[in-house]
Amino acid sequence: MADEPTSRRAFLRQTAAAGAGLVATAAALRAEGADPLIAQVQDYASAFGAPVDATPYGLPIRHEAHVVRRNVEWLTESPVSSINFTPIHALEGTITPQGCAFERHHSGAIELNKQDYRLMINGLVDRPLVFTFADLMRFPRRVLTSFCECAANGGMEWNGAQLEGAQFTHGMIHNMEYTGIPLRVLLEEAGVQPAGKWIYVEGHDASSNGRSIPLDKAMDDVLVAFFANGEALRMEHGYPVRLVVPGWEGNMWVKWVRRIGIYANAVESREETSKYTDLMPDGRARKWTWTMDAKSVVTSPSPQAPIQHGPGPMVITGLAWSGNGKIARVDVSTDGGVTWTPARLSGDVKPKALTRFHLDYIWDGSEMLLQARATDETGYVQPTKAALRAIRGVNSVYHNNGIQTWWVKVDGEVENVEIA
Amino acid sequence: MADEPTSRRAFLRQTAAAGAGLVATAAALRAEGADPLIAQVQDYASAFGAPVDATPYGLPIRHEAHVVRRNVEWLTESPVSSINFTPIHALEGTITPQGCAFERHHSGAIELNKQDYRLMINGLVDRPLVFTFADLMRFPRRVLTSFCECAANGGMEWNGAQLEGAQFTHGMIHNMEYTGIPLRVLLEEAGVQPAGKWIYVEGHDASSNGRSIPLDKAMDDVLVAFFANGEALRMEHGYPVRLVVPGWEGNMWVKWVRRIGIYANAVESREETSKYTDLMPDGRARKWTWTMDAKSVVTSPSPQAPIQHGPGPMVITGLAWSGNGKIARVDVSTDGGVTWTPARLSGDVKPKALTRFHLDYIWDGSEMLLQARATDETGYVQPTKAALRAIRGVNSVYHNNGIQTWWVKVDGEVENVEIA
Numbered sequence: 001m002a003d004e005p006t007s008r009r010a011f012l013r014q015t016a017a018a019g020a021g022l023v024a025t026a027a028a029l030r031a032e033g034a035d036p037l038i039a040q041v042q043d044y045a046s047a048f049g050a051p052v053d054a055t056p057y058g059l060p061i062r063h064e065a066h067v068v069r070r071n072v073e074w075l076t077e078s079p080v081s082s083i084n085f086t087p088i089h090a091l092e093g094t095i096t097p098q099g100c101a102f103e104r105h106h107s108g109a110i111e112l113n114k115q116d117y118r119l120m121i122n123g124l125v126d127r128p129l130v131f132t133f134a135d136l137m138r139f140p141r142r143v144l145t146s147f148c149e150c151a152a153n154g155g156m157e158w159n160g161a162q163l164e165g166a167q168f169t170h171g172m173i174h175n176m177e178y179t180g181i182p183l184r185v186l187l188e189e190a191g192v193q194p195a196g197k198w199i200y201v202e203g204h205d206a207s208s209n210g211r212s213i214p215l216d217k218a219m220d221d222v223l224v225a226f227f228a229n230g231e232a233l234r235m236e237h238g239y240p241v242r243l244v245v246p247g248w249e250g251n252m253w254v255k256w257v258r259r260i261g262i263y264a265n266a267v268e269s270r271e272e273t274s275k276y277t278d279l280m281p282d283g284r285a286r287k288w289t290w291t292m293d294a295k296s297v298v299t300s301p302s303p304q305a306p307i308q309h310g311p312g313p314m315v316i317t318g319l320a321w322s323g324n325g326k327i328a329r330v331d332v333s334t335d336g337g338v339t340w341t342p343a344r345l346s347g348d349v350k351p352k353a354l355t356r357f358h359l360d361y362i363w364d365g366s367e368m369l370l371q372a373r374a375t376d377e378t379g380y381v382q383p384t385k386a387a388l389r390a391i392r393g394v395n396s397v398y399h400n401n402g403i404q405t406w407w408v409k410v411d412g413e414v415e416n417v418e419i420a
Numbered sequence: 421m422a423d424e425p426t427s428r429r430a431f432l433r434q435t436a437a438a439g440a441g442l443v444a445t446a447a448a449l450r451a452e453g454a455d456p457l458i459a460q461v462q463d464y465a466s467a468f469g470a471p472v473d474a475t476p477y478g479l480p481i482r483h484e485a486h487v488v489r490r491n492v493e494w495l496t497e498s499p500v501s502s503i504n505f506t507p508i509h510a511l512e513g514t515i516t517p518q519g520c521a522f523e524r525h526h527s528g529a530i531e532l533n534k535q536d537y538r539l540m541i542n543g544l545v546d547r548p549l550v551f552t553f554a555d556l557m558r559f560p561r562r563v564l565t566s567f568c569e570c571a572a573n574g575g576m577e578w579n580g581a582q583l584e585g586a587q588f589t590h591g592m593i594h595n596m597e598y599t600g601i602p603l604r605v606l607l608e609e610a611g612v613q614p615a616g617k618w619i620y621v622e623g624h625d626a627s628s629n630g631r632s633i634p635l636d637k638a639m640d641d642v643l644v645a646f647f648a649n650g651e652a653l654r655m656e657h658g659y660p661v662r663l664v665v666p667g668w669e670g671n672m673w674v675k676w677v678r679r680i681g682i683y684a685n686a687v688e689s690r691e692e693t694s695k696y697t698d699l700m701p702d703g704r705a706r707k708w709t710w711t712m713d714a715k716s717v718v719t720s721p722s723p724q725a726p727i728q729h730g731p732g733p734m735v736i737t738g739l740a741w742s743g744n745g746k747i748a749r750v751d752v753s754t755d756g757g758v759t760w761t762p763a764r765l766s767g768d769v770k771p772k773a774l775t776r777f778h779l780d781y782i783w784d785g786s787e788m789l790l791q792a793r794a795t796d797e798t799g800y801v802q803p804t805k806a807a808l809r810a811i812r813g814v815n816s817v818y819h820n821n822g823i824q825t826w827w828v829k830v831d832g833e834v835e836n837v838e839i840a
Contacts, residue, residue, distance in 0.1 A: 037542055037548050037549075037550050040538055040540070040550045041538040041550060041679065042532075042536055042537075042538060042624065042678075044622075044626055044628055044678070045527070045625050045626040046626060047626065048500040048527050048528040049525065049529045049531070049626075050500075050525075050530075050531075051498070051499030051500045051525075051528055052489075052491045052499050052500075052502045052503060052524075052525060053491050053504070054529070054656075055656065056488035056489055056490065057479065057480065057487075057519045057520055058518060058520075058654050058655075058656055059477065059479070059519065059654075060477065060651065060652060061652070061654060061655040061659050063534065064651070067652065070476065071472045071473050079471030079472050079473050079474075080468040080470075080472075082471065082472045084472040084473070090651075091647070091650045091651055092599040092646075092647035092650060092651075093563045093597045093598070093599040093647055093649070094597065094650065095515060095597045095650040096650055097517070097518070097650055097651050098478060099477045099478045100477055100478075100651065104472075105469065105470075105471075105472060107465070107468050107469060108468040108469025108470050108471060109470040110465045111469070111470075111481065116462055117462075118461040118462060120458070120460070122457055128457050129457075130457050130460045130461060138732070138733045138734050139733070139735070140735065140778065140780045141512070141735060141778055143512075143514065143766040143767030144767060145768075177514065177515045177767065178513070179513040179766075179776075202464075204464060205464065205465050206464055206465040206466065208464055226512075227512035227513055229513070229515045229517055229649065230512060230514065230515040230516055230517055231480065231484070231487060231511055231512075231517050232481070232484045232487065234478050234480060234481060235470070235481040236470065236474075239481050258461060258462075258464070259461065308554065309554060309558065312558070313558045315557065315558060315559070315560065315561060346561065346562060346599075347562075347564060347597065348565075348768060348770070356563050356599075358560065360560045
């Protein structure tokens with residue numbers, strides 16, 4: 001599980017054997033002359049490129065125009081109460097740039113400004129408070145990285161393989177480095193009264209998207225955040241202030257946060273009763289299913305990222321995460337879960353944050369049923385979809401963390417499939 | 421040095437005493453009626469906001485239009501062989517978004533595409549090789565976060581305080597999470613011959629910007645990188661492939677990398693003789709000064725981020741980094757280096773990466789001579805500018821890691837100053 005490419009020697013041996021086109025022998029080159037390789041490489045640029053005042057704030061190069069968030073029109077009735085998906089099939093590492101990080105709005109992304117922004121804390125407190133943005137900037141800050149996953153990520157897949165691509169099956173997730181104020185600090189400033197056991201958080205948007213959070217969680221690792229990946233939150237991510245609720249479902253990460261009320265009981269709002277509860281086979285619903293359990297997905301190869309070369313060395317990569325702590329290991333299967341090989345966890349492994357895994361693999365060119373399976377530091381192992389359905393049925397759209405299967409065909413194309 | 425706001429209780433006490441406007445007493449509220457705070461907060465939005473198909477790739481909100489990289493026209497003769505600066509005074513956390521990360525080009529930022537891209541490895545190797553981009557994607561990858569600092573960062577300040585703002589005095593730096601191939605893997609693929617002791621790396625741009633790197637470093641932690649902060653490198657950061665040379669001066673992080681040659685000796689190119697060497701008082705020059713020594717700067721308050729409130733609680737924050745490993749501690753002085761207070765290191769502390777520090781401070785409203793001083797895990801302590809000049813004089817524009825002083829005035833305005 002170390003960070004070094006442990007299979008490198010095997011990789012090199014296999015490359016020499018199978019990686020046609022990768023290796024030109026020194027002997028062949030000597031036969032051709034002094035430096036025949038030069039002919040294979042473009043000349044140096046013959047003109048100046050763009051000056052340093054060309055793009056005060058840059059965007060991706062036009063060749064990467066396909067790496068964008070996408071929505072699925074038929075999925076919801078209106079694009080102002082809808083979702084789009086992070087292009088995880090085309091990303092690497094762990095950070096999600098704000099520009100392509102998925103959005104979920106209940107009444108559209110609203111534009112606020114810092115001057116008029118106010119955050120109210122009221123209810124069962126000693127000192128009801130209203131903070132300006134400038135007030136907030138005077139409180140102690142903390143930096144943490146956390147994934148934000150919509151509870152409905154993978155929701156369409158409860159009923160079988162439906163969406164073609166990791167972007168659509170698993171892309172309701174992003175992972176950013178946040179800077180903000182521990183909510184505990186603001187709650188202590190207001191003075192939570194002994195009867196206060198829950199907070200209720202509302203956004204400035206028309207839906208308000210109110211959610212109840214137990215006081216214990218609010219006092220633990222929740223942030224009132226204003227920076228993501230080093231810069232101000234983008235408008236669509238809650239500018240100027242959003243809640244960060246590490247490890248818990250994205251719907252609770254209230255954007256454009258307007259008010260935090262402290263109450264003796266949960267409010268039982270629409271967003272935690274008719275929505276964001278998990279309908280079971282017997283018609284009853286699980287509620288307070290806040291934590292996002294351990295999950296993983298192979299991002300490449302995947303339907304939008306097919307194998308575009310023949311047999312030989314390749315990189316299998318993906319993401320794993322757990323709302324209960326750190327990822328302890330990720331195993332990869334190429335035979336639909338019959339046998340498993342541990343993947344490398346690459347870079348830092350942080351609690352409640354996306355973890356990148358890699359498996360350096362020699363593909364023999366035959367079909368694969370490709371799967372990843374995450375295990376977190378609590379010992380929890382990501383279940384199969386069959387195991388999930390045996391307990392929870394197929395009525396819910398939330399909390400599907402079942403193992404995903406990609407059918408890799410001999411031509412390298414990849415399809416989203418279910419296996420019995 | 422823990423990550424928790426250790427001075428929080430003191431902060432809260434002082435807030436109650438000094439933070440006028442922050443606190444409304446419950447008694448006053450009860451006198452006014454049921455929920456008078458509501459009147460202080462904007463209504464919920466009365467209309468839908470932007471739909472999820474509005475911005476497939478988003479940009480910062482227009483209110484943050486000042487948070488951009490900026491160049492200084494008089495600094496160089498031409499904007500195609502020039503520099504711009506990261507707006508570090510307005511950023512938080514540790515990640516630098518690609519869109520506002522500083523650029524340094526020697527002949528402008530060139531546009532390549534993946535289809536035509538080639539990387540050549542030749543010289544003292546058993547198997548000269550040319551890789552396509554698709555070839556590279558088949559090799560084992562690693563993820564690491566590293567700062568990239570121009571050797572000339574702070575160079576204008578050798579002769580005294582000259583540039584008004586942390587963006588301009590210290591903004592030739594960025595910090596990203598990279599994914600790429602350990603260069604060691606590619607060099608072993610080519611088979612470095614025993615006589616090979618140096619690599620020489622060239623870019624595809626017209627300047628080629630060739631730099632020599634000792635083989636030991638090349639085999640250690642150098643990456644051939646294609647992703648930064650999760651997505652493809654931007655054009656101006658070397659799309660599709662750049663070198664990442666953790667802890668070493670930015671000029672060696674060759675962009676649009678075209679060729680890596682292996683040689684017995686350093687090439688002694690323009691970029692490592694007449695440039696990127698450090699002219700000493702006696703007219704001779706230090707060379708091979710690759711490592712960026714430990715350094716820090718207060719990013720807020722700073723000339724572009726003045727204090728905009730009266731006395732009372734405030735956050736002093738900044739960045740620290742070392743090319744020799746992790747930051748061990750950062751101390752902050754408000755009296756020009758007479759007395760020092762340890763700051764909190766916030767978030768993860770990674771080797772050869774930017775580290776964020778915070779000091780929760782109660783400002784009494786008087787003038788401050790604000791400084792930060794970094795100590796790295798080797799025990800190296802960031803020197804004063806006077807100590808640096810005593811040895812190196814003022815002829816060089818490179819490797820100025822002296823302690824920066826901001827004069828904070830009673831009105832909150834901040835000026836770049838030198839102290840005797």
